[in-house]
């Protein structure tokens with residue numbers, strides 16, 4: 001399905017007087033100040049996306065738990081906290097980030113198939129709002145640890161509804177073949193088991209069927225399926241307060257027809273039909289993806305004389321800064337920061353300096369490029385900086401948050417000293 005609009009129509013980046021800007025801030029000014037590569041985010045765009053979701057669910061008692069994994073920068077967490085969000089975490093590290101911005105532990109839900117004993121204990125002591133439990137073994141471990149610590153664990157069981165999210169196979173989670181959650185039958189057995197345990201407080205049901213879902217139908221199917229289980233549990237005398245349908249709300253990167261969030265919200269309201277139940281969602285990408293760009297500079301152009309050969313634009317960002325194209329064959333728009341150029345328009349593969357042929361940010365893009373030009377890779381606010389690595393001993397790029405005509409560096413560039421420290425501390429070099 002395609003809708004044919006330009007990525008600029010749904011992105012935080014816009015041209016103003018021939019210069020690509022985030023809000024009122026020209027990207028060239030940010031490059032002058034912090035260098036390249038750099039991730040740049042728009043505060044107002046993040047805020048507007050949050051409002052869109054809130055409005056879509058205006059008729060439904062709900063709580064938005066921002067999925068920290070999408071972009072865990074403290075400034076972004078602080079912003080969502082100020083807007084009233086809770087958080088969805090998958091590690092003790094992410095919980096520490098939430099606590100570092102003064103997030104209320106009660107607003108935190110803890111998902112993930114591999115919570116360690118240390119992580120469970122940390123979360124119990126912090127007093128988090130809910131564990132989304134993904135297996136019988138995990139439930140037993142949480143029971144034992146809660147008892148040992150004299151705490152009550154709030155629990156939802158993650159159900160795998162066996163619904164096809166119709167997304168990239170690496171980010172689909174709701175099929176039987178995926179490692180996530182338990183079947184409805186197993187969930188029922190686990191609820192009955194947990195209901196007997198004094199250290200467990202059963203508060204809800206959880207599911208999450210995948211990411212970058214652009215059709216409402218699978219999401220609504222999963223909701224209906226989970227509601228059936230909720231009603232069955234009620235017949236067993238187990239009353240739950242919330243239903244968590246995870247995240248996964250798709251966005252536009254290129255010309256996809258994205259999920260119509262308002263229509264989805266209206267359908268959710270209809271399905272819930274005035275039940276006395278809180279809806280929880282765990283959005284990540286929807287809130288952050290199109291809020292940011294990766295700003296990079298062209299180092300070298302390798303144009304070919306042979307028409308059948310490729311032209312390469314080697315930029316200073318690489319797969320260690322943005323893994324999505326290499327890992328999921330993801331498409332990200334690439335735009336020049338300055339619109340006018342004397343250079344000839346050619347078809348370029350935009351590649352990084354890393355020693356792998358899989359190190360590319362975009363392929364076959366018609367652009368007028370000259371060496372030292374700045375270009376922006378769009379839609380990198382979700383799963384951009386968080387997937388960065390130090391491969392080839394490259395320092396991680398800084399993150400910048402723009403607010404109107406001002407910007408703030410919200411994570412500084414990683415230095416070589418930052419990288420060497422952990423090893424120099426250990427070894428007799």
Ligand code: LLP
Nearest residue numbers: 067111208211212247248282283284285383
């Ligand atoms: N809740 C759970 C339990 C999840 O596993 C995820 C994402 C989310 C919420 C948030 O999903 P979102 O609303 O952001 O779609 N690295 C991949 C995406 C991996 C998603 C993993 N789980 C990418 O770059 O496309």
